[in-house]
Amino acid sequence: MEEITVSVPDTVKPKPVFLEEVSAATPGVSRLEMCIQCGTCGGSCPSGADMDHTPRALFAMIRAGLRDEVLQSNTPWYCVSCYYCMVRCPQEVHVTDLMYTLKRMAIREGYTDHEAAPDFSQTFIGYVERYGRSFELGLATRYHLAHSPLRKVGIGTLALDMFTRDRLAFVPKRIKGMDGLHAILEKAKAITREAELTGGTQLL
Amino acid sequence: MKYGYYPGCSLERNAAAYDVSAHAVARTLGFELDELDDWNCCGATEYIAINKLAAYSLVARNLALAQKQLHANGNGHLAADGRAQLIAPCSACFLNLRKADRYLQEDAKLHSMTNEALAAGGLHYDPGAIYVRHLLEMIVNDVGYDEVKRHVTKPLNGLRVASYYGCLLVRPHLGGELSDAEYPTELESLMKALGAEVVDFPLKTHCCGGHMTQISAEVAYELIRRLLQNASEYHADVLVTICPMCQLNLDAYQTRVNQHFGTNFNLPILYFTQLMGLAFGLEPKTIGFGKEIVSAENALIKIQRSPEPAAAPTPTRPRKKKEEGLPMPRMPEDEEVTA
Numbered sequence: 001m002e003e004i005t006v007s008v009p010d011t012v013k014p015k016p017v018f019l020e021e022v023s024a025a026t027p028g029v030s031r032l033e034m035c036i037q038c039g040t041c042g043g044s045c046p047s048g049a050d051m052d053h054t055p056r057a058l059f060a061m062i063r064a065g066l067r068d069e070v071l072q073s074n075t076p077w078y079c080v081s082c083y084y085c086m087v088r089c090p091q092e093v094h095v096t097d098l099m100y101t102l103k104r105m106a107i108r109e110g111y112t113d114h115e116a117a118p119d120f121s122q123t124f125i126g127y128v129e130r131y132g133r134s135f136e137l138g139l140a141t142r143y144h145l146a147h148s149p150l151r152k153v154g155i156g157t158l159a160l161d162m163f164t165r166d167r168l169a170f171v172p173k174r175i176k177g178m179d180g181l182h183a184i185l186e187k188a189k190a191i192t193r194e195a196e197l198t199g200g201t202q203l204l
Numbered sequence: 205m206k207y208g209y210y211p212g213c214s215l216e217r218n219a220a221a222y223d224v225s226a227h228a229v230a231r232t233l234g235f236e237l238d239e240l241d242d243w244n245c246c247g248a249t250e251y252i253a254i255n256k257l258a259a260y261s262l263v264a265r266n267l268a269l270a271q272k273q274l275h276a277n278g279n280g281h282l283a284a285d286g287r288a289q290l291i292a293p294c295s296a297c298f299l300n301l302r303k304a305d306r307y308l309q310e311d312a313k314l315h316s317m318t319n320e321a322l323a324a325g326g327l328h329y330d331p332g333a334i335y336v337r338h339l340l341e342m343i344v345n346d347v348g349y350d351e352v353k354r355h356v357t358k359p360l361n362g363l364r365v366a367s368y369y370g371c372l373l374v375r376p377h378l379g380g381e382l383s384d385a386e387y388p389t390e391l392e393s394l395m396k397a398l399g400a401e402v403v404d405f406p407l408k409t410h411c412c413g414g415h416m417t418q419i420s421a422e423v424a425y426e427l428i429r430r431l432l433q434n435a436s437e438y439h440a441d442v443l444v445t446i447c448p449m450c451q452l453n454l455d456a457y458q459t460r461v462n463q464h465f466g467t468n469f470n471l472p473i474l475y476f477t478q479l480m481g482l483a484f485g486l487e488p489k490t491i492g493f494g495k496e497i498v499s500a501e502n503a504l505i506k507i508q509r510s511p512e513p514a515a516a517p518t519p520t521r522p523r524k525k526k527e528e529g530l531p532m533p534r535m536p537e538d539e540e541v542t543a
Contacts, residue, residue, distance in 0.1 A: 027256060027314055028307035046411050047423050078423065081249045082411035083375035087385040096376070103253040117419045121250040128251065128262070132244040134213040143418065158456055162218070165495045169217045176242045180325035184265055187324035188258040191317055202313060203257060 018065045024202035026094060026101045034091040035059045041085035041095050051075045055085055055095050058102075071111040076102040077118075104204060108196075116147045129185060132175030137168050205281040207342065208274045208290040208334075209237035210266060212297035212448070213245050219294075219448035221492025225477035226293055226339060228491050232355050232484045233347050237291060238280065240270055246300040249415060260314060261321040263304040268327035270334045287335035291342055293477075295372035295447035298380075301336040306378045337380055338373050340446045340476060344382075344390045349397040357485035359399025363507050365479065366405040366440035367391035368431065370450040374409050385409070391446065391476060398483035403438040407431055412453040425464045428453055432461065432469040442503045444476045451475065455497050472500035482509060 023032040035056070042054025052073045053061065061070050076099040085095040103118070112118045123143045127135040140159065162168040175181065195203040215223040230237050243266050251259035267290075274280035274288035283289055292298040308315045308331035319328055343352070368391075375385045382388035386409050392402045410431060413424030431454060435443050445451045455473040462469055473496060481491035482504075488511050493500055504511050 025256070027260065028310045046427055047416070050420070050423055078416075078420070080411050080414045080416055080423075080427070082371040082414070084371070084386075084411075086376045094376075100252045101256075104256060107254065118253070120415065120419055121253045124248065124250040125254060128245045128247065133216070134245045134248065136218060140418075158460070161456065161497050165497065167218045167220065167495060173216065175244050177244075177325070180327070181244055181262075181265060184261050184321050184325040184327070185258050188261040188318075188321040189255060191320065192255055192257050203317065 018067050018070075019063050021201050022062055022098065022101055022105070025105065025204050026097050028094065028097065030098055030101075031091060031093045032059065032062070032098055035063075035093050036091055038090060040088050040090065041093075044084040044088050045079075046082060046084070047078045047080055051078045055099070059093075059098075068111075070102065071106040071109060073102075074115070075099070076106065077112075077115050108204065119143065119146065127172060129182070131172045132178050132181050133173050135169070135172035137170065138172060205234070205346075206236040206238050207337075208270050208280050208288060209239045210243055210270070210290055210292045210297060210301065211239060212292065212294040214294055214448035214452075219451060219475070221478060221495040222293055222448055222451070222475040225475055225481045225491040228486055229343075229477045229480045229484065232481075232486075233343070233351065235281075235347070240266065240290070241273060243269060246297045248296055248300075257314075257317055257321060260304055260308070260318045263300050264308065264318050264322055264329050265325065265327060266301060267305060267334050267336075268322055268329040271329055272327070274334070283335045285335075287333060289335045289337055289342075291337050291339050293339040293446075294449070295338065295370055296449055298336060298338045299372040299378075301334075302378050302380055305331055305334060305336060335380070338446070340373065340391065340394070341380060341382060343480075344394060349393055352394065352480070353397045356398055356483045358483055358507075358509070360395075360479060360483050360507050361399050361401075363400045363479075363503060364403050364439055364441045365395045365400040366403050366435035366438065366443040367395055367408055367476075368405065368435075368443050368445050368450060368454075369409045370445065370447050371409065371411050371414075373446060391444065394476065395444065395479065398479055400479065400483075403435075403440050405435055405438060405440070405443075407434040412447075412450040414449060414453075417453055417457055421460075422464070424453065425457070425461050428457055428461050429465055429467065432458065432467070432471055435471055436469060440471065441506060442472045442474050442479075442500060444474050444479055446476055458498050470498060472496055472498050472503055474500055474503075482507070 023030045037056055037060060039056045042048050042056045048054050053075050058070060058075050079099040081096055083096050106112045107118050120143055124139055127138055192203060211223055227237060247259050247262045251262055270290045280288045292301055308318060315331060322328055369388055374382050374388050382390050395402050407430060411427055413427040416424035451473050458469055478491050488504055493511055501511050
């Protein structure tokens with residue numbers, strides 16, 4: 001019998017599957033592959049109405065490999081980390097952890113220029129990386145100056161309320177072991193950078 | 205009994221009322237909260253959005269410090285299984301610490317990489333070595349309602365309390381949480397032990413908006429409004445929280461929510477430890493009363509407690525409506541009196 005060989009053109013060859021990439025980058029066991037598209041997550045989500053796509057829709061899009069559409073979506077940025085979806089999911093998919101993974105991927109791949117949330121996260125951790133503790137006053141002033149100067153008046157009265165009750169520190173507190181913490185975080189970032197170069201996506 | 209204590213950044217200043225009342229309650233109940241030396245921020249919900257390994261290393265530094273300090277002789281009260289116990293009063297810190305411990309156990313690659321990073325700072329963590337617990341869960345399970353009741357000298361009779369859990373202690377199921385992810389009852393039982401009248405509060409485990417007040421304020425305002433509305437519908441005098449983020453959102457943003465929706469909420473937001481301290485007969489000023497932005501003065505007056513130490517008892521103002529009446533908007537002159 002004559003043997004038939006089918007040659008697949010290069011363009012059709014499967015790329016690393018987006019679904020696997022997202023799942024591998026999520027700490028612990030994400031169980032993303034187990035999603036049965038029931039929609040319990042979206043129905044439980046307190047900010048679902050503000051999202052471009054519900055988590056269920058987003059997971060279908062991940063499975064379909066719609067990388068651009070998924071990483072451009074505002075969905076992860078509207079996640080309030082309430083974990084309702086995660087405890088209600090019949091397949092025990094780690095929905096909230098997956099949202100964090102999508103945030104990281106979106107930032108890394110430059111999809112987030114229009115969102116304020118990445119800047120908030122970055123400003124917050126900037127103080128943590130420098131002092132070892134968060135610094136609310138610095139965070140509020142720096143972030144709001146950049147993103148919503150018109151809100152400054154309202155934020156000002158709130159800050160004043162906090163000051164008068166001694167609930168807002170003027171200066172950040174620095175931990176003693178800052179050198180050690182700095183070394184730890186630099187090492188973690190170096191390992192991450194190396195993984196970026198070698199494609200070790202499970203780290204990112 | 206001595207427990208390791210991880211206060212978290214909020215409790216240093218913003219939620220100092222929680223910290224001071226937690227320590228006061230501990231003294232009354234006979235346990236000690238021994239602060240972890242040189243702890244760092246847990247990264248809240250922010251670091252994990254930027255860099256996974258750095259986020260886990262940041263949390264793991266605290267666990268490594270706890271392992272080093274709490275396993276040293278006599279430093280901590282060990283759990284039955286030999287794990288050292290670290291108490292976190294903040295729900296977000298609790299979840300970050302517990303989750304890191306859990307995922308480091310499940311994810312071998314994350315475990316080895318995190319310890320590689322920790323080694324750069326001369327530290328090491330063995331996942332599972334630390335038993336991270338929330339303060340509420342520890343008080344309920346280790347101290348118990350009966351023992352709490354035994355210390356009540358000034359019961360909170362007649363004070364209508366809405367018990368608010370928020371999200372991060374009750375969900376997700378990573379161990380160490382309360383009895384139910386959506387309808388726990390521990391906080392209510394604790395409030396009843398203090399003599400308070402617990403009101404129904406169906407939204408007790410709904411989200412306060414977390415960091416959304418900073419990112420998309422309108423989203424957060426709506427979530428906060430729902431909670432205030434729900435507690436007010438059940439005529440709560442105060443709402444008790446177990447988390448500094450929830451307290452901040454519901455308390456500091458209550459005026460903004462009122463402006464945004466044209467509402468007139470005036471609900472004091474207190475920490476559960478503050479109500480415990482009150483029932484234990486402690487002076488309100490010594491357990492952080494006065495730090496709340498929506499004043500709790502009316503609530504104190506209702507239970508015949510003066511907001512000022514050793515001041516003359518403030519006369520109770522007669523209620524302007526019948527107990528069974530529908531909730532009415534507060535009159536401006538009422539606000540001025542309490543301000």
